[in-house]
Amino acid sequence: MAVFDVFLLEAILNGLLFGGVLALLALGLNLIFGVIDVVWICYAELVMLGMYTVYFLYTVFGVPLALAFLAAILLVAGLGALLHQLVIRPVLASEPINQLLVTGGVLFFLQAAATVAFGIDFRNLGLSLPSLVVGEIFLPWSRILAAATALLAMLGVWLFLRRTFLGTAIRAIAQDRQIMPLMGADPGRLYLLTSAIGGGLAGLGACLLVLQYDVHPAIGLSFGPITFMICVMGGLGNLVGGFLAAFVFAQFISVGGFFFHIEWGYVMAFVFFVAVMFVRPQGLFAASGR
Amino acid sequence: MDLLIPLLIAIVVGLLPVLAPIGDYHLHLVILMLIWGFVYTAWSVMGRFGLVSLGHGAFMGIGAYGVTLLWNELGLSPWLGAPIALAAAALFALLIGWPCFRFRITGHYFALVTLAATEIVRLVIVALRDLTGGSLGLTPKTALAEGPVALAALQFAAKEVWLYIALLVWLSGVLVWRAVDRSMLRYALEAAGQDEDAAASIGVDVTRAKLAVTLLSAVLTAVGGVLYAQYQLYVAPETVSGISISLQIVFAVIAGGMFVQLGPTVGAVFTLALTEALRVAIGHTIPSLDGLIYGLLLVLFIVYMPKGILGQALALASRRPRRAPAPARA
Numbered sequence: 001m002a003v004f005d006v007f008l009l010e011a012i013l014n015g016l017l018f019g020g021v022l023a024l025l026a027l028g029l030n031l032i033f034g035v036i037d038v039v040w041i042c043y044a045e046l047v048m049l050g051m052y053t054v055y056f057l058y059t060v061f062g063v064p065l066a067l068a069f070l071a072a073i074l075l076v077a078g079l080g081a082l083l084h085q086l087v088i089r090p091v092l093a094s095e096p097i098n099q100l101l102v103t104g105g106v107l108f109f110l111q112a113a114a115t116v117a118f119g120i121d122f123r124n125l126g127l128s129l130p131s132l133v134v135g136e137i138f139l140p141w142s143r144i145l146a147a148a149t150a151l152l153a154m155l156g157v158w159l160f161l162r163r164t165f166l167g168t169a170i171r172a173i174a175q176d177r178q179i180m181p182l183m184g185a186d187p188g189r190l191y192l193l194t195s196a197i198g199g200g201l202a203g204l205g206a207c208l209l210v211l212q213y214d215v216h217p218a219i220g221l222s223f224g225p226i227t228f229m230i231c232v233m234g235g236l237g238n239l240v241g242g243f244l245a246a247f248v249f250a251q252f253i254s255v256g257g258f259f260f261h262i263e264w265g266y267v268m269a270f271v272f273f274v275a276v277m278f279v280r281p282q283g284l285f286a287a288s289g290r
Numbered sequence: 291m292d293l294l295i296p297l298l299i300a301i302v303v304g305l306l307p308v309l310a311p312i313g314d315y316h317l318h319l320v321i322l323m324l325i326w327g328f329v330y331t332a333w334s335v336m337g338r339f340g341l342v343s344l345g346h347g348a349f350m351g352i353g354a355y356g357v358t359l360l361w362n363e364l365g366l367s368p369w370l371g372a373p374i375a376l377a378a379a380a381l382f383a384l385l386i387g388w389p390c391f392r393f394r395i396t397g398h399y400f401a402l403v404t405l406a407a408t409e410i411v412r413l414v415i416v417a418l419r420d421l422t423g424g425s426l427g428l429t430p431k432t433a434l435a436e437g438p439v440a441l442a443a444l445q446f447a448a449k450e451v452w453l454y455i456a457l458l459v460w461l462s463g464v465l466v467w468r469a470v471d472r473s474m475l476r477y478a479l480e481a482a483g484q485d486e487d488a489a490a491s492i493g494v495d496v497t498r499a500k501l502a503v504t505l506l507s508a509v510l511t512a513v514g515g516v517l518y519a520q521y522q523l524y525v526a527p528e529t530v531s532g533i534s535i536s537l538q539i540v541f542a543v544i545a546g547g548m549f550v551q552l553g554p555t556v557g558a559v560f561t562l563a564l565t566e567a568l569r570v571a572i573g574h575t576i577p578s579l580d581g582l583i584y585g586l587l588l589v590l591f592i593v594y595m596p597k598g599i600l601g602q603a604l605a606l607a608s609r610r611p612r613r614a615p616a617p618a619r620a
Contacts, residue, residue: 033398039398039401039402041537087589087593090593091592091593094596096397096398097340097342097397097398097401098592098596100342100398100401101342101540101541101544101588101592102588102589102592102593104537104540104541104588105541105585105586105587105588105589105591105592106585106589107537107585108537108541108581108584108585108588109581109582109584109585109586109589110585111578111581111585112578112579112580112581112582112584112585113582115578115581116578116579116582217578221532221533221534224533225405225406225409225533228402228405228406229402229406232399232402232403236398236399260417261417263413263414263416263417264413264417266409266413267410267413267414267417270406270407270409270410270413271410273403273406274386274403274406274407274410277389277390277393277395277399277403278389278390278393
């Protein structure tokens with residue numbers, strides 16, 4: 001019985017660490033939704049491109065890992081801005097659902113482009129960091145590092161939004177799209193900036209994920225849906241709600257996967273999500289209905 | 291018109307094997323176009339009212355796997371298995387739909403809840419790998435060993451038989467679309483799509499209207515799943531369920547035209563023809579090139595031609611003659 005409890009504890013701790021990375025992914029998506037009112041269905045595909053960037057720079061071109069990370073973050077940030085400029089902007093005025101679907105087209109495009117360019121092989125960095133051993137509990141350092149970085153990045157975004165002039169402008173335009181332009185804010189530029197930040201967060205997420213997972217063209221499909229669920233459960237656009245929901249989800253997957261198969265962990269997380277939607281459609285942690 | 295044209299198409303396609311023997315490969319393409327055209331039409335029955343579901347892979351998966359599992363495990367004929375699978379799809383639609391509509395989950399939220407639904411079905415199929423074969427897929431036990439026609443098992447060796455089955459199912463799908471188009475339900479849903487409160491205030495039971503059209507759409511989609519499984523004699527979680535297939539459904543409908551009767555069918559013809567043309571032109575040397583072009587086209591469609599191919603064509607055609615006859619008044 002005692003052994004059982006240790007493994008369960010390990011699953012819970014791993015869930016906490018996994019939650020940190022999920023929270024980071026959800027943050028980028030949530031920020032974009034909160035400010036621009038658009039759901040990037042292709043968000044996880046941007047993460048996938050970031051993972052490929054790190055992989056190729058590090059293993060093929062021998063670039064130091066830190067530089068490869070920086071390049072990936074900048075590249076995906078640029079892609080985020082490009083996505084907004086080329087794809088989202090033309091449909092900003094049309095029906096909301098079109099904005100969601102147009103990024104679905106980008107999803108197909110990026111996934112196919114990655115397959116054409118890189119093939120369907122599973123690739124990994126070939127790094128293996130040791131595990132932190134506490135008693136009988138094994139926690140991979142890559143996960144601890146990822147969760148810690150994710151927390152720091154989230155704190156950074158939080159401070160940026162709260163303490164800086166630009167951050168305040170972004171929060172203001174999220175609150176009222178009509179009035180803010182009259183106050184002299186340029187929504188086009190703020191949207192572009194937000195998209196770049198959202199992309200940058202996807203790039204950072206890519207750096208943390210590539211330490212733990214193989215990259216392949218369809219990896220977005222395994223992270224994408226879960227990220228959307230987290231954002232919706234936290235209340236789309238609600239950054240704190242998304243943060244908490246990420247940990248709830250991660251526990252479902254980790255502990256559920258501990259008791260059953262990993263797929264059942266995901267199934268339970270999704271069932272929980274659907275159940276929550278029926279009890280609180282505005283999101284589990286929404287302070288007020290949107 | 292909306293009765294005549296589908297019937298004409300059905301007659302022409304039905305006469306194909308008799309008048310112009312086109313070979314198994316082309317016959318196969320036509321059958322796939324009909325099956326997918328039917329599934330896309332089933333989606334647009336609700337999609338056209340702003341109920342954009344990203345979860346129709348769930349219904350297709352339940353139909354396809356339901357009928358195959360009942361046949362393989364219990365030896366239940368698809369003639370009995372299909373109604374059970376359809377009932378299961380309807381129940382699932384009810385389970386997702388009722389709370390969604392009751393609590394007014396619309397727009398982005400509805401799309402994402404249905405997305406979760408389709409992922410649940412895909413993951414359950416993968417997780418039950420002892421029963422379903424997991425990601426490797428599942429093959430219905432063959433009944434074609436004794437002869438080319440196994441009526442009880444709903445398996446036929448001849449493609450011609452499938453052409454007529456698919457044609458019949460497609461035609462009934464298009465006619466269901468027409469029936470909804472002419473019903474009071476349509477007006478109720480269009481009103482609710484504009485403003486739920488206003489619609490409710492003039493006596494529209496919004497929840498019930500949405501639920502009715504969702505159940506109809508789900509059951510039709512499950513029929514498509516059954517048909518697909520019986521025709522292909524192979525189902526895999528990725529090809530009948532999950533996010534990719536759900537997105538594929540939505541995009542083909544948008545490409546063809548969401549708001550016109552034959553738009554989804556045009557979408558099916560267009561996407562399949564595109565895929566095949568690229569495959570023939572380039573071969574397998576560059577995998578996924580079709581997906582690349584497909585994705586790009588879809589973005590362009592939504593940005594520049596949101597009405598879709600057929601919708602845009604009909605809009606252009608109807609604009610011209612209307613201008614021609616000048617109002618003659620005495």
